Amino acid sequence: MTALSMFQLVSLLLLALGLFGVIWRRSLVGMLISVELMLNGAGLSIVASGQLTEASGTVGHAAALFVMGLAAAEAALVLAIIIVVAKRYGHIESARLRTLRG
Amino acid sequence: MEILAYVAFGVYALIILLGGLIAVFSRNLVRALVGLVLTLFGVAGCYLLMAAPFMALMQILIYVAAVSIMIFFAIMLTKPPVGGEEQPGRPWWVVAGCIVAALAPTMLIARVLRFQPLASHEQPKEIALMDLGQTFIEPYFLAFELISVVLTVAMAGAVLLAFERRQGQ
Numbered sequence: 001m002t003a004l005s006m007f008q009l010v011s012l013l014l015l016a017l018g019l020f021g022v023i024w025r026r027s028l029v030g031m032l033i034s035v036e037l038m039l040n041g042a043g044l045s046i047v048a049s050g051q052l053t054e055a056s057g058t059v060g061h062a063a064a065l066f067v068m069g070l071a072a073a074e075a076a077l078v079l080a081i082i083i084v085v086a087k088r089y090g091h092i093e094s095a096r097l098r099t100l101r102g
Numbered sequence: 103m104e105i106l107a108y109v110a111f112g113v114y115a116l117i118i119l120l121g122g123l124i125a126v127f128s129r130n131l132v133r134a135l136v137g138l139v140l141t142l143f144g145v146a147g148c149y150l151l152m153a154a155p156f157m158a159l160m161q162i163l164i165y166v167a168a169v170s171i172m173i174f175f176a177i178m179l180t181k182p183p184v185g186g187e188e189q190p191g192r193p194w195w196v197v198a199g200c201i202v203a204a205l206a207p208t209m210l211i212a213r214v215l216r217f218q219p220l221a222s223h224e225q226p227k228e229i230a231l232m233d234l235g236q237t238f239i240e241p242y243f244l245a246f247e248l249i250s251v252v253l254t255v256a257m258a259g260a261v262l263l264a265f266e267r268r269q270g271q
Contacts, residue, residue: 004220021125069249083264
């Protein structure tokens with residue numbers, strides 16, 4: 001097994017855990033944690049591809065940094081949305097959020 | 103040295119697996135967050151193994167420091183039931199559905215990995231930070247500026263969304 005496929009397998013593991021968690025978790029915060037797991041797997045996979053193949057390593061670094069920036073922006077927005085939901089409904093359980101009125 | 107690298111990789115992979123399992127299965131949300139932080143440290147270790155110390159540093163600065171504290175604030179501000187516990191107990195078909203949904207895309211990619219192995223260097227490349235900076239200010243300048251705009255808009259939007267007007271104003 002090559003070094004690249006070992007790192008890719010670890011990122012696949014992160015993807016599987018994240019996907020499982022997004023469906024398994026009941027609260028919005030738990031789902032956010034799972035999404036962060038998946039984004040980390042994506043970053044790991046991109047950097048591994050940049051470092052261990054003929055592809056440009058600097059572009060791999062840059063792409064992973066973009067993923068990190070987007071993850072930070074996403075976390076900030078989701079935090080705000082969770083706070084609004086908690087204020088309006090008094091809980092953050094995804095299965096109980098059924099109202100779609102403005 | 104070769105064997106040492108494999109041992110380090112095994113340790114990091116184990117840390118990632120353990121942290122991920124805690125993050126997904128722990129009923130207490132704060133414990134799940136600690137599991138996530140463990141995983142993030144494991145991924146930072148993998149970056150170090152790939153000769154990308156700058157990425158490891160960014161991982162620790164952005165994820166471990168900023169994002170995890172933001173998630174902690176989310177747990178704290180939403181006041182979940184004592185200790186952030188989630189309700190236990192699920193019917194078996196939900197468990198089966200979760201496993202199928204997680205494994206279906208993963209197994210597909212794993213099959214591709216297995217049967218279309220990519221040529222891989224044994225030694226990772228060394229990237230000079232100067233080159234990375236050059237990449238950001240020359241070919242990818244627009245993307246770099248756009249991501250700053252996205253971050254600013256996201257932060258402003260978050261403040262606007264969560265803003266609470268004081269009583270009597």
